[in-house]
Amino acid sequence: MKIEKIQPVMTPDCCSAPSSILSKPAPPNLDPLKGYRQPASNVFSSEIFVKEMVDTPIGQVPRVESAFTRVDRRGALRSRIGAFRMHYAVTPGVYALGRPGQKSPVLVTANYKLSFDHLRSRLPHTDAWILVLDTKGINVWCAAGKGTFGTQELINRVLGAQLGNLVEHRKLIVPQLGAPGISAHHVEKETGFRVVFGPVEARDLPAFLDGGQKATPQMRRKEFPLRERAVLIPIELLPALRAMIPLSIILFVLSGLASTSGYLESALNFGPRAVLGVLFATIAGAVLVPLALPFLPGRAFSVKGLWAGLLFALPFVFLTGIDLGIWPGRLEAAAWFLFIPAVSAYLAMKFTGASTYTSVSGVRKEIRWALPLELGGAAFGLLMLFASYLVG
Amino acid sequence: MKKLRYLPNVVTLEFDKKKCTGCGRCIEVCPHGVWQMKDKRAALVDKNSCIECGACAKNCRYFAIEVQAGxxxxxxxxxxxxxxxxxxxxxxxxxxxxxxxxxx
Structure with missing residues (x-):
């Protein structure tokens, strides 16, 4: 059978093909599932984690193992830091994990490399088929929210790869966090495959598979433990620093005007503190908030960020040599008491996107009152800081 | 650890119990325990934990659930x-x- 070379971007067909035409070889130009066929084996030659190609009833399928190599680990780290993350995608299609056969389960996942690696690493002694959907390199949950981990994509992949010829059962195990994008009854109607939603966390998959593919209520809950919050810190911190470093430079330049004792002396006197103040605000919002999220008071993330900011503003104002005996010093202290909590609250609010328990209605409500206060607070704090420099 | 909760009384989740057949899909897909089975029908037991992901509505073939997902x-x-x-x-x-x- 001639296999189409995979196209990275394709438009899904509005209506899926009836399964009857799949048995006949369709002319390439008229193939409604073009782009959803199992890719030719040479497509996988660049995928370093593929051990070999194995022959199956649907053609050659790449075989992967559960064990992780050092190259996988380095790639995972790069992806977390944010570099090259858009390039960190797996070729969509069917993969063999271990030595699967006709009775082996079919596990569906996204083509984000971390999702794929996480899945296989959690299944060390399992033989299974992995069906990778094209989610443009985005993880299951985010892609489900956007609809790329979606009903039509899954239907097209199942039909395009001729999954019905690969396994004798008619069951797909879809990660539960993919459910916002997958309408199980539509998939069943179009493909004949029944969707079973697997556990939220891949680590529960062995227990789920051993326990007759039944998830306990605990397996169905999405939590937000410290470890998960901590790995998100670089993704929060780096964009925040990108905005804060230019601000620090501007403040350093302006701090030269803070006293009459010469520009450079004044800049060296006041500049480092200004840079430190910006850094404190950033760390409060982008590091302390993720780490201490359950312990910071308030429901709204902005409120949590406000408290984190106050916690950082206190030692900053009293321990960095601001002269509270004179008015310029008091003005500067007040400026930081405004700026640090405001910036921290804003950064905390941005963390709603990475958190696992916020609703869009709640976020809209929070933004309406919090965003003006945060922007206003930060701007007014900066104005007070400049004023303290000018009167000093 | 106590359950993390976001703002209360904001979500757009609506449930029409009359249309529910008790298939249990909503309970299966919800990541925050918003639903429970009561008297062979689904019941909204923790609406404030809802994150409006839309999984339940999308998987309710009887259109008993509505939510503005986001x-x-x-x-x-x-x-x-x-x-x-x-x-x-x-x-x-x-x-x-x-x-x-x-x-x-």
Missing amino acids: VGCAAAVINGMRGKGEICGCETTKDGKTVSTGCC
């Missing part, structure tokens, strides 16, 4: 307010340029 992401909502489309930084922007920062 992603609880401030960056996306702010980008939407600025007319840039509701993107949170982990997808392709309109002009085809990829954005490399974001939550996911």
